Amino acid sequence: MSTSTVNIADVKGYCAKLADAALAASRNLASAGGAQRAAALLAAAESLERHTKAIVDANAKDLKAGQEAGLSAAMLDRLKLDEKRVAAMAESVRQIAGQVDPVGQVIEGQVLGSGVQLSKVRVPIGVVLIIYESRPNVTSDAAALCVKSGNAVILRGGKEALHSNAAIAAAMSEGLSAAGLDAGAVQLVGTTDRAAVSELLKMDGKIDLCIPRGGESLIRAVVEQARIPVIKHYTGNCHVYVDQACDAEMAVKICVNAKTQRPGVCNAAETILFHAEAVKNGLAKRICQALLDKGVEIRGCEKVRALCPAAKAATEEDWGKEYLELIVAAKVVGSLQEAIAHINRYGSRHTDAIVTERVDAAETFIQQVDSANVFVNCSTRLSDGGVYGLGAEIGISTDKLHARGPMGAADLTTYKWVGRGHGQLRS
Amino acid sequence: MSTSTVNIADVKGYCAKLADAALAASRNLASAGGAQRAAALLAAAESLERHTKAIVDANAKDLKAGQEAGLSAAMLDRLKLDEKRVAAMAESVRQIAGQVDPVGQVIEGQVLGSGVQLSKVRVPIGVVLIIYESRPNVTSDAAALCVKSGNAVILRGGKEALHSNAAIAAAMSEGLSAAGLDAGAVQLVGTTDRAAVSELLKMDGKIDLCIPRGGESLIRAVVEQARIPVIKHYTGNCHVYVDQACDAEMAVKICVNAKTQRPGVCNAAETILFHAEAVKNGLAKRICQALLDKGVEIRGCEKVRALCPAAKAATEEDWGKEYLELIVAAKVVGSLQEAIAHINRYGSRHTDAIVTERVDAAETFIQQVDSANVFVNCSTRLSDGGVYGLGAEIGISTDKLHARGPMGAADLTTYKWVGRGHGQLRS
16 A cells, blocks of 8 residues: 555556456455455454554644645544544444445345246445545545445545545555455555546446545536446435424424534535415424524525515525535425425435425325435434444435435445356257 | 437437426326326337338338448348337337336335334336437337336437337327326437437436447447446357366257357357366367357367367457357366456456356356356356346346346336434434
């Protein structure tokens, strides 16, 4: 594992070497048993803890460079590692090690009329490229999920975390290698030269999948260049729709929880839609007040501003916005259908909730809202791999192909059709 | 449904109109019940039969143009429609109508600790773009599979079949509309201008998936341009490996069946690998003779040529070739591992078979060959949606993401996570 940046002239060859090593490692990982992969992850967790000082020291370099580069306090906080955070990373790797092993699971199987025993068996995808931004714990989480599911991984973190990521990856590799896994199983791209990303994204014979984690511009740039499949994790523009008939107390609590419990994450609500009836009966006003009390800035349509003078005027742009902070867009709609149309037009297909007492409204909402997670009478914040019982997640896919919503280790697998016969032919 | 070609200046607007109509139709299809979609397909099948004359007449125009353009006899045969072939198309649509409805199936579900009822429910993908070449029956099969699975489809057939495809799509649309489905559910691109394909492949907000069906150059061109997800169906470079210990009679039959039963399709074998033991014991010679007797041209390595003087010399290129005709590459390998390495290097991850009596060889082959379909002691020709009991297939995916191997109607669905609660929040 090299932590030094490489010469630009070598980028193509360097990437080819990374990909070849990953491909070779993926063949070994596919053959390694689940027990060996789990043991290797436990060794990697121990190695992370053993190298805490080296990791924190490497992180200090990144923090210093980040301060000099003028990163915001929030970004520096996301970048920062201390003993406690390294311990949390190791603990997360241990939890992933303990998850159910998806590799080898028989998804379905039958004996065909001819006597061929056919089974559809989960197997690793192969080589996964993860491209991500600041938070260094993605390095250990993503590596652990990939190894758990039998994949080799090439990690390409943000340049602001290069030293931290290199130290984390080196520590994990040490543990994995000690447990007998191929060193190519987890590799970090040792250069922040963007040409390396472009090269890797075109290696469709060697790399099977790219998962970009980060802002929309990063993901768009990846899709633009990629010749390999990409699963996109766009951040969420999530909605809560307060229906004409609903439990007022519940509606207030769900709106406040969805918006304020952790505003900076993708399943936090960004827009609240009120049925006109909720304006008439005073519920919309009550919800707005509860949000204002929590320090939320409201950007409303004219009807919202009429009932909540503290609200600013929402522009067209607000409906499509992912604030990721204590700001919420709010709009009054005339009907359930108008709410659904708004969500399907402006939403990001992530998580959307209705608060209603009407069964038919709930079912219509479930059926017609085209999102990965559709909720009735609960908070958008519940769309999460941990909450769903999937264990740690590699992200929440806003794509429809392959995996949708929270993606766990099993979503990093594909399958093969295995046929066992005794001479069957096609006639 | 317009069958006329449109002005190039309008291509962008024309494609936007197609996509908007498909998106609107997909929302309706997602809400239509399975019974309505099945009934609509039966109506479409009847309409196909009712319009047999119009379809055959339109086909005659394409055949005439094809003859003038000097298409090969094989291509003209694939293009040709007569009463019997139209009846077969209608029958295929009826079979698809009768398949199990994948939409709404609950893939998994549980009550979370908090009391939220969580279920993972199959839903249509949305709008699917199918790009294909000569055979006009793809028009009705692909349209039927998409409607069955609740998707709107945009069909873009080859220019040599434009009139045939337009007549088929118009007949199907008539039946679907009469049964109450939105006219946008099945649309044919009414221009052969390639700019239209380029436009459609970039509409990532409206079109959810592209499936290109055809030669490798078509698929590569699609991948190159696409900003929407693509599931690739590369034709197959399939292998039969004859192990050191195997039932000789079975090995001969499987090699002959895999190569000659229908050489022009993707799951026909293109390379036979012999373990050196099969040379010593005479089995390789016997298999070569059986293939020669069936009129197969053999292109062998030096060892194969030594035992079969009729064989031509294979070049490096032959190992990666999909002949799709009565030609086979043949090579002697020193070990199972060499066979697996050869397949993983030169194969197309489609279908590969081992003939062996050794359990450990069979299991190693299954585990290490990185292909969609891996068979023990049966013919590669068995990798097929019909044989697997999936019903009609949209193709055999050589991708690993989303769907691998034979793709049926269920593979044209995604899922959404539905959460039904009573006020649950995230704490």
